Amino acid sequence: MSGPEEARRRYPSPPPREEARRRYSSPPPREEARRRYSSPPPREEARRRAEPRTVGLLHPGQMGAAVGAELRRAGHTVLWCPEGRGTETQRRALRADLQATADLHGLLDRADVVLSICPPAAAEDVAGRVAAAGYRGLYVDANAVNPATARRIAAVVSAAGAAAMDGSIIGAPPTAERTVRLYLSGPGAGVATVAELFTGSQVEAVPLGGELGRASALKMAFASFQKASRVLAALAHALADHHGVTEALLAEAQRMPVYILGDRDFLPSVASRAWRWAPELREIAHTLDAAGLPPDLADATATVLERWSDDRDRTDLPVAAVLEHLRR
Numbered sequence: 001m002s003g004p005e006e007a008r009r010r011y012p013s014p015p016p017r018e019e020a021r022r023r024y025s026s027p028p029p030r031e032e033a034r035r036r037y038s039s040p041p042p043r044e045e046a047r048r049r050a051e052p053r054t055v056g057l058l059h060p061g062q063m064g065a066a067v068g069a070e071l072r073r074a075g076h077t078v079l080w081c082p083e084g085r086g087t088e089t090q091r092r093a094l095r096a097d098l099q100a101t102a103d104l105h106g107l108l109d110r111a112d113v114v115l116s117i118c119p120p121a122a123a124e125d126v127a128g129r130v131a132a133a134g135y136r137g138l139y140v141d142a143n144a145v146n147p148a149t150a151r152r153i154a155a156v157v158s159a160a161g162a163a164a165m166d167g168s169i170i171g172a173p174p175t176a177e178r179t180v181r182l183y184l185s186g187p188g189a190g191v192a193t194v195a196e197l198f199t200g201s202q203v204e205a206v207p208l209g210g211e212l213g214r215a216s217a218l219k220m221a222f223a224s225f226q227k228a229s230r231v232l233a234a235l236a237h238a239l240a241d242h243h244g245v246t247e248a249l250l251a252e253a254q255r256m257p258v259y260i261l262g263d264r265d266f267l268p269s270v271a272s273r274a275w276r277w278a279p280e281l282r283e284i285a286h287t288l289d290a291a292g293l294p295p296d297l298a299d300a301t302a303t304v305l306e307r308w309s310d311d312r313d314r315t316d317l318p319v320a321a322v323l324e325h326l327r328r
Helices: 003-010 017-024 030-037 043-047 062-073 087-095 104-110 120-132 147-159 188-197 214-243 246-253 264-272 274-290 296-311 319-325
Strands: 054-058 077-080 113-116 138-141 163-170 180-185 203-207
Touching (some): 054 062, 054 104, 062 077, 062 087, 077 104, 113 120, 113 188, 120 138, 120 147, 138 147, 147 163, 147 214, 163 188, 163 214, 180 214, 214 274, 214 296, 264 319, 296 319
Parallel strands (some): 054 113, 138 163
């Protein structure tokens, strides 16, 4: 016997999940969260298809191909450009029923909307090439870029005559059983046009207002936690493996709060203990380094905690004040 089962046998049982939720966090119920932040169309809406449009997809990677497949199921023509793409991209495009064009100009000449879904490092280059080709339709940058980059991209394509939209995708690639959120910010008419494309699909289009960069800001805020927490988990397990305490780590993991990101009200408690936690993180950094593991995240966390040094034992502070103190 090993792993989680062994951990449960050797260490006391953790509190039930429901008790953990009650004790450590009070996230909004799932139905309430869906109501407040997105409005996925009911299944009956799928029958009322939006007016068919032609969408240019740059490019059909894992996420792009899945989003393109949803557009196809919604009745739209989806174009892609094989120029410079690999065989795996071609296979994904074929499975998603996308139409190939001879080159980028051929795609842009036909597309009512261009949807850019590519690695963030390539986002500005893709936008630059679209602008250089003189595209004048609706350009949606749905990449994981920071708000300043999103606004630069919008300025580049707008200068060439296109209407620019800022988008961000949160969630795994959509399937028949799984939805993904496409957050949108920019002029209202553009948001409505893009949202309509996905009527009845597994892509939930969620408007965030008219200010370009808001959708990208949400992606940066969410991904900063989601991705960093996964990396921190990897470091914790590597360190536990190195010292032979993995089973105990797994047992403690079962006791952890369930909704850490959703528990804003707990943040003043974190700030009030930062004076103790920062030195502890420095010790963690030394322990990681001694095990041949990167100490950078632990050191960086200690540096952030030190910004709360004046909040020692101040559990009465409002959340807004605690967050403001991080800006110093």
